[in-house]
Amino acid sequence: MESIFHEKQEGSLCAQHCLNNLLQGEYFSPVELSAIAQQLDEEERVRMAEGGVQTEEYRTFLQQPSGNMDDSGFFSIQVISNALGVWGLEIILFNSREYQQLRIDPIHEKAFICNYKEHWFTVRKLGQQWFNLNSLLTGPELISDTYLALFLAQLQQEGYSIFVIRGSLPECEADQILRIMRVEQQQRPKLIGEDEAQRMSVQQTSDPGHTADEVLLDEDEEELRKALALSRQGMEVEDEEADLRRAIQLSMQGGSDPAVTAGSSQESGGSEEQALTAEELRRRRQAYFDRQQAQSSAHHSSSAGGEKDSGTKPSQ
Structure with a gap:
C-alpha cells in the first residue's frame, strides 16, 4: 500500500x-x-x-x-x-x-x-x-x-x-x-497515538510510586472497562463492525461542538454509550468504596469487642 x-x-x-x-x-x-x-x-x-448596509441584519452579520x-x-x-x-x-x-x-x-x-x-x-x-x-x-x-x-x-x-x-x-x-493487482491487509491500521496511550496506561498501573489503593482502583476500573467492552462487542454483527464503532468513537473524542453546515446535526449514538459508560464506572467505583468501608468498620468493631472480653475474663 x-x-x-x-x-x-x-x-x-x-x-x-x-x-x-x-x-x-x-x-x-x-x-x-x-x-x-x-x-x-x-x-x-x-x-x-x-x-441595506444600515440594517440591523447587516450589522449583526458583520459582527459574527x-x-x-x-x-x-x-x-x-x-x-x-x-x-x-x-x-x-x-x-x-x-x-x-x-x-x-x-x-x-x-x-x-x-x-x-x-x-x-x-x-x-x-x-x-x-x-x-x-x-x-x-x-x-x-x-x-x-x-x-x-x-x-x-x-x-x-x-x-x-x-x-x-x-x-x-x-x-x-x-x-x-x-x-x-x-x-489486488492487495491484502493482514493487520488493520490503528488510530494515531493508540499504542502510546496503551503504553502510558500500563506504565501508570505498574508505577511503583502508586499506592496499593491506587493500583487496586486502576485494576478495578480496568476490569469494568473490559466487561463493558465485551458486552458491547457481543451485540455486534461481526468483528469488522465492532472495530469500526470503536474507531469512530475514538476519532470523535476531543472535538468541540460548533455548528457545521454539513447536513446532519444528530447526536452520535456512540457518544451516549460513552456517557453511560462513565456513569457506570462512577457508580461501581462508589459501590467498591462503600464495600471497603463496610468491611473496615466491621473489622474494627470485631477487634474492639475481642479486646474488651479478654480484659474482663476471670483468671482460672
Whole structure:
C-alpha cells in the first residue's frame, strides 16, 4: 500500500487531509483553503449588503465570525465543495431523496467524503478496492465490497453526513497499480497515538510510586472497562463492525461542538454509550468504596469487642 497517498492528521486540518487523500496528492494547503473561505465570506457579505448596509441584519452579520473557517483549521462543506469544483467534481448528499431515488449500489461509486462535527475524512476506490483514508489512522484501511454498505450505514447511525463524489478524479499512481493487482491487509491500521496511550496506561498501573489503593482502583476500573467492552462487542454483527464503532468513537473524542453546515446535526449514538459508560464506572467505583468501608468498620468493631472480653475474663 506504499503507493497510496495518505495524509495523516495535523492539528485540526482534517478538511485539507480529506481533500488531499481524495485527490491522492498535496493539492491543497491551509492557505489555499483559507482563500476560498474568505471569497465565500465576501460573497455572503455582498448579498447581505443588498438589503441595506444600515440594517440591523447587516450589522449583526458583520459582527459574527466566519461560518466557513476558524482559527483551528476547520473548513465548511461550502469550502470543500468549491475546492472540488476546481477539479470539475461535485458532491451529492448520500441520504438525500435525489440520490436515493437513483438506487445506486455504493460499490459502483468512486468516492465518498464523510463529516461529523469538525472531522472530515475520505473513503475512496483505488483500482477495484475500497479504502478508508481517515487521517486519524496510521495508514489506509482496506474495506471489502461486501462491508462497504455496512460501513456507510454505521457512519450514518453514528451521526455522520456522507457525500458522494461525482466527476473524474485526477489520475494517480495508486489507482494505476491497483487496477492490475489486488492487495491484502493482514493487520488493520490503528488510530494515531493508540499504542502510546496503551503504553502510558500500563506504565501508570505498574508505577511503583502508586499506592496499593491506587493500583487496586486502576485494576478495578480496568476490569469494568473490559466487561463493558465485551458486552458491547457481543451485540455486534461481526468483528469488522465492532472495530469500526470503536474507531469512530475514538476519532470523535476531543472535538468541540460548533455548528457545521454539513447536513446532519444528530447526536452520535456512540457518544451516549460513552456517557453511560462513565456513569457506570462512577457508580461501581462508589459501590467498591462503600464495600471497603463496610468491611473496615466491621473489622474494627470485631477487634474492639475481642479486646474488651479478654480484659474482663476471670483468671482460672
